[in-house]
Amino acid sequence: MYTKKKYLIYLLCLLSAFFLTSRVVWSGPEDSKDKEVNSESKDVGKEAERALSAANVLLEIIKTPESGIPQDLLNHADAIAVIPNVVKAAFGVGGRHGKGVVARRLPNSSWGTPAFIEVSGGSFGLQLGVSVTDVVLVFTNDDGLKGLLDDKVELGGDAGVAAGPVGRSAEAGTNVTFDSPIYSYSRSKGLFAGLALKGTVMTMDGSANRRLYGAKATGREILLGSSLRPAPETKPLLDALNRVAPKETHQKTMKTSSK
Numbered sequence: 001m002y003t004k005k006k007y008l009i010y011l012l013c014l015l016s017a018f019f020l021t022s023r024v025v026w027s028g029p030e031d032s033k034d035k036e037v038n039s040e041s042k043d044v045g046k047e048a049e050r051a052l053s054a055a056n057v058l059l060e061i062i063k064t065p066e067s068g069i070p071q072d073l074l075n076h077a078d079a080i081a082v083i084p085n086v087v088k089a090a091f092g093v094g095g096r097h098g099k100g101v102v103a104r105r106l107p108n109s110s111w112g113t114p115a116f117i118e119v120s121g122g123s124f125g126l127q128l129g130v131s132v133t134d135v136v137l138v139f140t141n142d143d144g145l146k147g148l149l150d151d152k153v154e155l156g157g158d159a160g161v162a163a164g165p166v167g168r169s170a171e172a173g174t175n176v177t178f179d180s181p182i183y184s185y186s187r188s189k190g191l192f193a194g195l196a197l198k199g200t201v202m203t204m205d206g207s208a209n210r211r212l213y214g215a216k217a218t219g220r221e222i223l224l225g226s227s228l229r230p231a232p233e234t235k236p237l238l239d240a241l242n243r244v245a246p247k248e249t250h251q252k253t254m255k256t257s258s259k
Contacts, residue, residue, distance in 0.1 A: 025112035047116060047208050054082035054101045055240035057134045057187060062244060069138065069185055070165055074245040079104040079139035079223075081202070082237070083119055086186075090132045096121045098135065099205060101237055104145065104223045109243045109250040114234040115222040116208035117148070121200035134187040137202075138164060144181035148202055149220045155182065155200045 058080075061068040074080075083100030103114040113186065119135070137155075139145055144161070147153025155161040164183030204219035212231040213222060222228055230238060 007233065008101055009125040043233060044211055044233060047231075050084065050116070050208075050236045051101055051237045053084035055137065055236035057082050058237070058240040058244050059086055060187065067166060069183075071249075073138055073140075073164065073183060075251050076140050076251045077138045077245050078106070078141055079133075079145055079249075080241060080245065081137040081139070083117070083134050083137075086119065086135050088133070096200060099208075100135070101234065102137075102223070103234075103237065103241055104139075104149070105250065108216055109247045109252070111238055111245075111247075113213075113222050113228050113230045114224075116205040116212070117202055118205045119200055119202045136185040136187065137161075138183045138185070139181065140179075140183070141181055145223070148189065148204065149189050149223060152201060152203045155184070155202060175210060179199075 061074070065071070071194040079101035079102060081097040081100055086096060086098030088096045097119075099116070099118050101114045102117050103111050106112045127159065137144075144153070161184050162180040164185050168184075206219075209217050209222060212233060213228050217228065
């Protein structure tokens with residue numbers, strides 16, 4: 001009886017921690033019409049904070065080359081998405097949710113206007129706990145972006161995704177070929193690791209994109225169009241992208257997906 005009571009107390013503590021943490025990720029102006037009345041400056045500040053957090057995650061790659069994303073893969077990147085502070089909670093049934101930013105290379109290999117995104121997914125099985133990690137997705141060709149340009153893509157379903165290789169040892173391998181459309185990474189306690197994301201859905205964060213780029217802005221227009229300039233709030237992210245994957249090192253020749 002005591003063990004059962006102790007377990008229930010532990011479960012309640014985990015639930016409380018999850019809901020407190022998820023308020024940071026899930027709260028926003030889209031939660032209710034009343035919240036959309038908040039001042040635009042405050043709302044845009046949330047996007048600025050998200051872009052800055054994403055930039056800091058990318059800059060960690062430079063600090064830890066031995067345990068980071070291989071530079072050769074970054075040189076082949078056609079697009080990069082960063083989702084800081086992804087909350088994963090599991091109480092028998094698991095869930096994952098987070099908000100981030102994605103940017104795509106232009107034809108001249110420079111980085112284009114970033115768009116804001118969301119990821120969510122579920123899982124089943126014997127699992128219990130709450131964790132927060134940073135997620136980085138490296139797109140090696142446009143196949144992985146196709147669904148996202150229409151506002152939704154299922155990783156591992158509509159778009160092939162693989163857990164990415166890590167560190168300089170991956171670059172040293174003579175038979176390494178980056179032929180998956182998307183490589184996924186998680187960062188926890190300063191270390192990068194390949195991450196399995198099958199079943200996770202990535203969508204455009206329409207409300208955030210409209211706040212920064214206008215009421216009629218779509219994900220396709222932001223990532224593919226040439227008329228929308230990057231919002232000032234995204235400058236830290238673009239600066240970080242130019243450091244970890246500069247225009248000059250981009251390698252356009254890449255094996256494409258067979259899909």
